[in-house]
Amino acid sequence: MQTLTITRPDDWHLHLRDGDAMKSVLPDTASRFARAIVMPNLKPPVTTVALAAAYRQRILSALPAGASFQPLMTLYLTDNTPAAEIDAAQSSGFVHGVKLYPAGATTNSDAGVTGLAKCDATLARMEKLGLPLLVHGEATDPAVDVFDREAVFIDTVMLPLLKKFPGLRVVFEHITTKDAADFVIGATSNVAATITAHHLLLNRNAMFQGGMRPHHYCLPVLKRETHRQALVKAATSGNPKFFLGTDSAPHGKRTKEAACGCAGCYTAHAGIELYAEAFDASSALDKLEGFASFHGPDFYRLARNTDRITLIRKAWQVPTEQAFLADDVLVPLRNGENIAWSLQE
Ligand code: NCD
Numbered sequence: 001m002q003t004l005t006i007t008r009p010d011d012w013h014l015h016l017r018d019g020d021a022m023k024s025v026l027p028d029t030a031s032r033f034a035r036a037i038v039m040p041n042l043k044p045p046v047t048t049v050a051l052a053a054a055y056r057q058r059i060l061s062a063l064p065a066g067a068s069f070q071p072l073m074t075l076y077l078t079d080n081t082p083a084a085e086i087d088a089a090q091s092s093g094f095v096h097g098v099k100l101y102p103a104g105a106t107t108n109s110d111a112g113v114t115g116l117a118k119c120d121a122t123l124a125r126m127e128k129l130g131l132p133l134l135v136h137g138e139a140t141d142p143a144v145d146v147f148d149r150e151a152v153f154i155d156t157v158m159l160p161l162l163k164k165f166p167g168l169r170v171v172f173e174h175i176t177t178k179d180a181a182d183f184v185i186g187a188t189s190n191v192a193a194t195i196t197a198h199h200l201l202l203n204r205n206a207m208f209q210g211g212m213r214p215h216h217y218c219l220p221v222l223k224r225e226t227h228r229q230a231l232v233k234a235a236t237s238g239n240p241k242f243f244l245g246t247d248s249a250p251h252g253k254r255t256k257e258a259a260c261g262c263a264g265c266y267t268a269h270a271g272i273e274l275y276a277e278a279f280d281a282s283s284a285l286d287k288l289e290g291f292a293s294f295h296g297p298d299f300y301r302l303a304r305n306t307d308r309i310t311l312i313r314k315a316w317q318v319p320t321e322q323a324f325l326a327d328d329v330l331v332p333l334r335n336g337e338n339i340a341w342s343l344q345e
C-alpha cells in the first residue's frame with residue numbers, strides 16, 4: 001500500500017502552551033487534526049471554566065486563516081476544585097474533561113492534587129454527569145523508581161479511585177507500560193487510554209544512544225522494549241479503549257539541552273505521520289483509522305469527523321529545528337532524520 005486515506009484524525013492529548021509559543025506550534029496540529037484535547041498545565045493552570053473560555057478564545061484567535069480546528073478544553077483539577085465548577089464545565093459545551101496531575105508528577109504540576117480524597121465531592125459530580133477524568137498516571141513518592149511509577153500508580157491510585165467511583169469515565173493518559181495496557185483491557189468500558197507515537201516507536205535505549213538524548217526525555221519516561229511492544233499490540237488491536245494522543249509537549253531547545261532539562265517530546269510536526277510509521281511497522285495500517293479517528297470521539301461522545309486525509313508512503317526529512325520563541329527554537333522529534341510517511345497537502 002503506497003497511500004492511505006482515512007477519516008481526519010483528532011489528537012486526544014496535546015500541549016499547546018500560550019502566547020507566541022502557541023502561535024508557532026498551533027499550525028502543525030491544525031493542519032493534521034480536526035480537534036484536540038488541550039492540556040490545562042499553563043502557568044497559572046487553567047482551573048476554571050472562565051479561564052478555559054479565555055484560553056479557548058486565544059487559541060481560536062491564533063489559528064491560521066481558514067483553519068477549522070476545534071480546541072476541546074480541559075480543567076486542571078486541584079485540591080479545591082468545587083463540585084459546582086463541574087456543573088459549569090459540563091454545561092459550557094467546550095470543556096470535555098478534567099485533568100488530574102498528581103502534585104509534582106510533571107511539568108507545571110505543582111498546583112496539582114496532593115490527595116485524591118480531597119476531591120471526593122468533585123469526582124462524585126463528574127461520575128454523575130459523565131465528565132471524563134484525564135489522568136497523568138504516575139506515583140509521585142520520590143522513593144518509587146522512575147520506571148515503576150506508572151505501575152505503582154495503578155495499585156495505589158487507579159484501583160482505589162475506580163473502586164470508589166466505579167462509573168467515573170477515566171482516560172489513562174499516555175500509557176507507557178504493559179501493566180497499564182493490561183489494566184485498561186481488563187477494566188470496565190468507562191476506562192480508556194491514549195498512547196503517544198513516541199512510546200510506540202522508541203524504547204528507553206533511545207535516551208542514551210551514544211550519549212544523553214534530551215529530546216527523547218518525556219514523562220512518563222520511555223520504558224523497556226517489552227513495554228513498547230505491549231503498547232503497539234494494544235494500539236493496533238482494534239480495541240476501542242485505545243486512541244491517539246500525541247502528548248506533543250514543546251519546550252525551547254535551551255530548556256531541554258540543560259543541566260536539568262525539561263520533560264516533553266515535540267511531535268505535532270508529524271502528529272499523524274509518526275503513527276502511520278508505527279502501525280506500518282506492525283503491518284497494521286488497517287487499524288490506524290479506528291485508533292486515530294473513531295475510538296476517541298466515540299469515547300468522548302462526540303461526532304466522528306467527516307472529511308478525510310491521505311497519507312503517502314514517501315519519506316521526508318524533518319528539519320533540525322523550527323521557530324518557537326523570539327529567543328529560542330524547537331527541536332522536533334526525528335530532527336534531521338527521515339519519517340517514512342508524508343501527509344498529502
Ligand atoms: C508535558 C509538558 O511538558 O507539559 N511533558 C511531558 O513530558 N509529557 C507534561 C505531561 O504531559 O506530563
Ligand code: ZN
Pocket residue numbers: 013014015039247249
Ligand atoms: Zn501531556
